[in-house]
Amino acid sequence: xLKTFPKGGVHPPxxxxxxxxxxxxxxxPKQVSVPVSQHIGVxxxxxxxxxxxxxxxxxxxxxxxxxxxxxxxxxxGTVFKIDEVTDTSGYKRQSVIxxxxxxxxxxxxxxxxxxxxxxxxxxxxIIKKIQNAGIVGLGGATFPTHVxxxxxxxxxxxxxxxxxxxxxxxxxxxxxxxxxKGEEMLVGIQILMKALKVDKAYIGIENNKPDAITHxxxxxxxxxxxxxxxxxxxxPQGGEKQLIKAVINREVPSGGxxxxxxxxxxxxGTAYAVYEAVQKNKPLFERVVTITGxxxxxxxxxxxxxxxAVSDLIEAAGGVPKNTGKIISGGPMMGKALNxxxxxxxxxxxxxxxxxxxxxxxxxxxPCIRCAKCVDVCPMGLEPFLLMTFGEKAMHKSMExxxxxxxxxxxxxxxxxxxxxxxxxxxxxxKNRVGAVIRARSTK
Amino acid sequence: MNEVITATIITVxxxxxVAAVILYWASQKFKVFExxxxxxxEEILPAANCxxxxxxxxxxxxxxxxxxxxxxxxxxxxxxxxxxxSVAKVLGREVSEKDKMTAVxxxxxxPQFRKKTTHFDGALNCTIQSDLYAGETACQYxxxxxxxxxxxxxxxxxxxxxxxxxxxxxxxxxxGCNACVVACPKDIIELRPAxxxxxxxxxxxxxxxxxxxAKKACAVACTGCTLCFxxxxxxxxxxxxxxxxxxxxxxxxxxKCVQVCPTGAIWEVNLPPRKAKPAKETDKKPEEKKEVxxxxxxxxNITENKTVDNxxxxxxxxx
Numbered sequence: 001x002l003k004t005f006p007k008g009g010v011h012p013p014x015x016x017x018x019x020x021x022x023x024x025x026x027x028x029p030k031q032v033s034v035p036v037s038q039h040i041g042v043x044x045x046x047x048x049x050x051x052x053x054x055x056x057x058x059x060x061x062x063x064x065x066x067x068x069x070x071x072x073x074x075x076x077g078t079v080f081k082i083d084e085v086t087d088t089s090g091y092k093r094q095s096v097i098x099x100x101x102x103x104x105x106x107x108x109x110x111x112x113x114x115x116x117x118x119x120x121x122x123x124x125x126i127i128k129k130i131q132n133a134g135i136v137g138l139g140g141a142t143f144p145t146h147v148x149x150x151x152x153x154x155x156x157x158x159x160x161x162x163x164x165x166x167x168x169x170x171x172x173x174x175x176x177x178x179x180x181k182g183e184e185m186l187v188g189i190q191i192l193m194k195a196l197k198v199d200k201a202y203i204g205i206e207n208n209k210p211d212a213i214t215h216x217x218x219x220x221x222x223x224x225x226x227x228x229x230x231x232x233x234x235x236p237q238g239g240e241k242q243l244i245k246a247v248i249n250r251e252v253p254s255g256g257x258x259x260x261x262x263x264x265x266x267x268x269g270t271a272y273a274v275y276e277a278v279q280k281n282k283p284l285f286e287r288v289v290t291i292t293g294x295x296x297x298x299x300x301x302x303x304x305x306x307x308x309a310v311s312d313l314i315e316a317a318g319g320v321p322k323n324t325g326k327i328i329s330g331g332p333m334m335g336k337a338l339n340x341x342x343x344x345x346x347x348x349x350x351x352x353x354x355x356x357x358x359x360x361x362x363x364x365x366x367p368c369i370r371c372a373k374c375v376d377v378c379p380m381g382l383e384p385f386l387l388m389t390f391g392e393k394a395m396h397k398s399m400e401x402x403x404x405x406x407x408x409x410x411x412x413x414x415x416x417x418x419x420x421x422x423x424x425x426x427x428x429x430x431k432n433r434v435g436a437v438i439r440a441r442s443t444k
Numbered sequence: 445m446n447e448v449i450t451a452t453i454i455t456v457x458x459x460x461x462v463a464a465v466i467l468y469w470a471s472q473k474f475k476v477f478e479x480x481x482x483x484x485x486e487e488i489l490p491a492a493n494c495x496x497x498x499x500x501x502x503x504x505x506x507x508x509x510x511x512x513x514x515x516x517x518x519x520x521x522x523x524x525x526x527x528x529x530s531v532a533k534v535l536g537r538e539v540s541e542k543d544k545m546t547a548v549x550x551x552x553x554x555p556q557f558r559k560k561t562t563h564f565d566g567a568l569n570c571t572i573q574s575d576l577y578a579g580e581t582a583c584q585y586x587x588x589x590x591x592x593x594x595x596x597x598x599x600x601x602x603x604x605x606x607x608x609x610x611x612x613x614x615x616x617x618x619x620g621c622n623a624c625v626v627a628c629p630k631d632i633i634e635l636r637p638a639x640x641x642x643x644x645x646x647x648x649x650x651x652x653x654x655x656x657x658a659k660k661a662c663a664v665a666c667t668g669c670t671l672c673f674x675x676x677x678x679x680x681x682x683x684x685x686x687x688x689x690x691x692x693x694x695x696x697x698x699x700k701c702v703q704v705c706p707t708g709a710i711w712e713v714n715l716p717p718r719k720a721k722p723a724k725e726t727d728k729k730p731e732e733k734k735e736v737x738x739x740x741x742x743x744x745n746i747t748e749n750k751t752v753d754n755x756x757x758x759x760x761x762x763x
Contacts, residue, residue, distance in 0.1 A: 092653075432575060
């Protein structure tokens with residue numbers, strides 16, 4: 001039997017429409033607006049001025065603290081202005097707007113296609129390189145990678161788990177990356193293993209990607225310590241805690257980090273970015289983005305420079321189809337609807353999903369019938385219906401007691417609810433408020 | 445039969461007597477001394493338990509009043525100055541008068557001025573919506589119109605207007621308890637001194653975008669054009685991040701800023717109708733005037749409490 005997490009989970013229709021589409025390179029647009037806050041943590045500080053000439057890969061904003069990341073110019077040209085631009089969060093954030101001129105790369109970047117397998121640098125140097133390259137978790141959470149590579153004192157990483165699950169329906173960017181850049185990715189994994197000083201790595205891949213599993217299983221023979229682990233197709237298999245449970249059968253304690261059970265999880269996209277940063281000196285300024293949807297003419301996977309407008313990407317896939325209800329950044333389960341297509345692609349944009357009107361509408365909210373379906377599907381073993389009620393009634397203490405902070409916001413409860421109740425909305429609200437209460441308490 | 449009744453009566457009453465003795469002894473032995481003034485102060489307080497004073501309830505506030513040395517930092521917004529002076533009398537202390545505060549809504553973006561660009565179909569809660577994205581309109585600062593402030597109000601002083609989709613303050617009921625200010629995720633509601641005869645002037649907008657973007661998103665936004673700033677002779681207006689703010693302590697209610705505001709973002713409340721103006725005023729560009737008029741008449745239609753004198757203006761023009 002295939003490995004999986006034991007509690008809950010759902011299986012939405014997979015709809016991997018762009019699964020067999022090769023990575024296409026999206027032409028560089030005429031203007032890009034690069035937000036300085038593309039990661040979790042402190043926004044980066046802009047280091048360029050208006051009218052400055054920048055090259056591809058040149059640093060334009062420096063990390064603003066420990067949990068923060070550098071931002072590099074994705075294009076060459078002149079800085080047009082530094083202004084506030086609406087990003088995928090729906091709010092205006094500081095951005096560097098660059099007028100594109102030619103495509104001149106920084107000299108340090110190795111642009112050859114050649115695979116460089118050998119590396120001979122220390123763990124500290126690797127982490128420094130990753131930090132300088134501004135790499136963040138490319139699975140969607142955008143947590144700075146270098147922080148994850150520096151485990152807190154008293155903890156020791158034992159295994160590295162690489163997340164190639166891609167459990168979100170529709171999205172295929174990680175899948176295609178594993179197929180096309182598999183070897184580079186494996187080198188990246190070895191670099192990560194060296195940085196963490198571990199000798200074991202597992203690549204968890206959902207069973208609906210048999211080609212990726214066979215391809216990587218063939219390749220891992222030449223790389224010591226890496227094992228491919230196929231896992232069952234079940235959402236949210238790609239959740240950090242679920243994947244750890246499925247692959248190495250260890251349970252992260254409530255409120256704890258994966259390092260508490262000796263595991264560190266990185267996405268396949270991150271592993272590839274690490275390879276490029278360490279072996280090719282290439283900072284993170286582009287990524288593979290899936291553009292998909294049932295009504296989209298040419299769903300596909302595009303290599304996109306950050307700062308490119310989502311509208312350009314949609315144009316490449318055949319324009320916004322008629323009868324579009326929502327355009328979502330990310331997957332259908334955890335993604336976020338955009339309020340305009342004039343937002344830039346950022347480090348966390350794993351896909352753009354276009355949903356037709358009839359599918360995107362929320363249905364009328366009906367009363368809870370106490371069927372406990374949400375309890376059945378919750379992968380964290382919580383009671384979503386109860387948390388939702390507490391959230392509505394602003395009962396923060398009760399929420400805290402019911403471990404609301406363990407919620408991973410996967411949305412399985414809202415998906416399974418036969419009464420179409422906005423369970424996750426209220427849990428998220430409660431989580432924010434409980435978080436604020438706890439922070440206030442700790443500062444006292 | 446009689447024996448049973450007598451036995452019962454004797455047993456029950458003896459149990460009662462024993463219990464009474466124990467309870468009396470316990471009440472004397474474990475007596476907790478409490479300042480009797482706390483009860484007195486609590487009686488004076490309005491018993492709204494709203495938390496407007498910053499303490500969890502009226503009893504708690506009374507305790508703090510009795511224990512602290514001065515009443516300067518303590519104020520019950522619901523009871524107001526009268527209540528506080530009675531409290532001071534009980535405690536034999538002095539208290540200074542404080543201005544009555546009232547909530548004002550700093551958003552004017554009714555749907556006819558602020559076009560909706562998206563439709564939100566999630567849970568109907570202001571905080572949830574503003575956590576997810578900037579709102580249904582192109583203005584990321586404005587009211588989202590789902591009425592969390594009205595739910596938070598314990599005094600029936602706030603309700604949502606179904607036409608403007610904005611909250612409306614019923615000033616007579618507003619105690620200035622701050623509950624709506626805390627509830628609003630967009631920080632639209634501000635507590636301002638109610639002013640003499642409840643007259644006040646404020647900027648009903650918190651849009652910090654540049655003029656063009658603000659105007660594009662909402663016809664009645666403050667664009668930071670600085671006209672009011674230049675007009676004000678009392679340094680009461682500050683412009684920061686393309687947004688004007690009128691300092692209520694410096695404002696003398698001369699109303700000049702209200703007249704020059706091209707978008708009608710500055711509101712005057714409870715001020716008497718304006719007297720007829722000299723003919724020079726009408727020499728402005730006709731187009732601009734028209735727009736202001738439209739906004740003002742619309743504003744008049746959508747407000748309850750606020751008397752904006754436009755009819756007079758119009759008459760002047762037609763004459």
